[in-house]
Amino acid sequence: MIRSGQHFLQIPGPSPIPERILRAIGTQVIDHRGPKFQNLGHEVLEGCQFAFKTAAPVVIYPSSGTGAWEAAIVNTLSAGDKVLMVETGHFATLWRQMAARLGVDVEFISGDWRHGVDAARINESLSADRAKAIKAVMVVHNETSTGVTSDIAAVRQAIDQAAHPALLMVDAISSLGSIDYRHDDWGVDVTVSCSQKGLMLPPGLGFNAISAKAQAASRSNGLRRSYWDWNEMLKPNSSGFFPYTPATNLLYGLREALAMLREEGLDAVFARHKRLAAATRAAVRAWGLEILCLNPEEYSPVLTAVLMPEGYDADQLRKVVLDIGDMSLGAGLAQLTGKVFRIGHLGGCSELTLMGALSGVELGLAAAGIPHRPGGILAALEELKTPGKPDACPAVPGTSAHA
Numbered sequence: 001m002i003r004s005g006q007h008f009l010q011i012p013g014p015s016p017i018p019e020r021i022l023r024a025i026g027t028q029v030i031d032h033r034g035p036k037f038q039n040l041g042h043e044v045l046e047g048c049q050f051a052f053k054t055a056a057p058v059v060i061y062p063s064s065g066t067g068a069w070e071a072a073i074v075n076t077l078s079a080g081d082k083v084l085m086v087e088t089g090h091f092a093t094l095w096r097q098m099a100a101r102l103g104v105d106v107e108f109i110s111g112d113w114r115h116g117v118d119a120a121r122i123n124e125s126l127s128a129d130r131a132k133a134i135k136a137v138m139v140v141h142n143e144t145s146t147g148v149t150s151d152i153a154a155v156r157q158a159i160d161q162a163a164h165p166a167l168l169m170v171d172a173i174s175s176l177g178s179i180d181y182r183h184d185d186w187g188v189d190v191t192v193s194c195s196q197k198g199l200m201l202p203p204g205l206g207f208n209a210i211s212a213k214a215q216a217a218s219r220s221n222g223l224r225r226s227y228w229d230w231n232e233m234l235k236p237n238s239s240g241f242f243p244y245t246p247a248t249n250l251l252y253g254l255r256e257a258l259a260m261l262r263e264e265g266l267d268a269v270f271a272r273h274k275r276l277a278a279a280t281r282a283a284v285r286a287w288g289l290e291i292l293c294l295n296p297e298e299y300s301p302v303l304t305a306v307l308m309p310e311g312y313d314a315d316q317l318r319k320v321v322l323d324i325g326d327m328s329l330g331a332g333l334a335q336l337t338g339k340v341f342r343i344g345h346l347g348g349c350s351e352l353t354l355m356g357a358l359s360g361v362e363l364g365l366a367a368a369g370i371p372h373r374p375g376g377i378l379a380a381l382e383e384l385k386t387p388g389k390p391d392a393c394p395a396v397p398g399t400s401a402h403a
């Protein structure tokens, strides 16, 4: 039982909040109609453009990521509109459910929850759509339920090759600030994100980055909205203000988080996430366990989902790890419940934090009686010392994992 030191929050969001950000949030609230706020408003709105790599406006809602999903839909689409979505995992499925509830007609390209978006299939559907009835392509960049990252540039290319006018809307909720993301370069029309993953903030801020084409769609679409209306936001935002009381203290935190990303440098931040992910996979392979993501080109830098050996329950392992190590691991979601556990290595996570987390997993595997080979920690350490060393661990007999 480890009860001293800090809790290890190794779920793939919320990610642990760096001290600097906690201190920034823990200061007195100010008048959101006053000049001091105006500076803060300008700073965070411009800072978001840096994080999303866009010159387009980014709106900030006091909401979870789910709210920002809804804002993207109600500002651009009409009841009965057709959209194309891809079943990458649980979050893509939830977004599809929301679209359906709002009256949007979803063509859902099926998937096995172990691969990312197949751009060729998007191209096929769009090419077959001669009437140009599909109004939007909506995909999840980093599928947090599976640890699979999709190639958004390839999706853009698939749309362009079909010469299709559909909007491109991307859920970058768990990729922003952790994986290279380019709203403008990739021609994304609406990017949806939120605060508690790569931005290292508490939950409570939702974002929409909005292209000119998406803004044009919002002037004539049919779905009704009031609180989520982009125009209501964009008008006061242009002078640094918000139409209603913003989450001022979270904006203090956002200013600090953006400063941290600038200081480390986005490229260095992305490289760190890749390093930590590679070390995690080295540990998983050394343990003889299976990584859920099947395509090495789509391994997520943000989290690693690990399959349990047949007959063993991931939630039981998570319980043991929490009991003996005071560490929270991510649960398997929906159809993956009990079958996988997820190790988050995002946000402010460092090499040494990761080594602690992996130690907790190995202690847990042993304490829970899960068949595995020891040595994951050393393999992870070797990967950190010598990045990219080929991994030659043979499988452990009798531990073949299942899907």
Ligand SMILES: *Cc1c(COP(=O)(O)O)cnc(C)c1O
Residues within 6 Å of the ligand: 013, 064, 065, 066, 067, 091, 140, 142, 143, 144, 171, 172, 173, 174, 194, 203
């Ligand atoms: C976390 C997450 C969401 C949901 O965000 P909430 O803040 O819980 O509403 C949606 N999509 C992805 C990819 C996520 O990781």
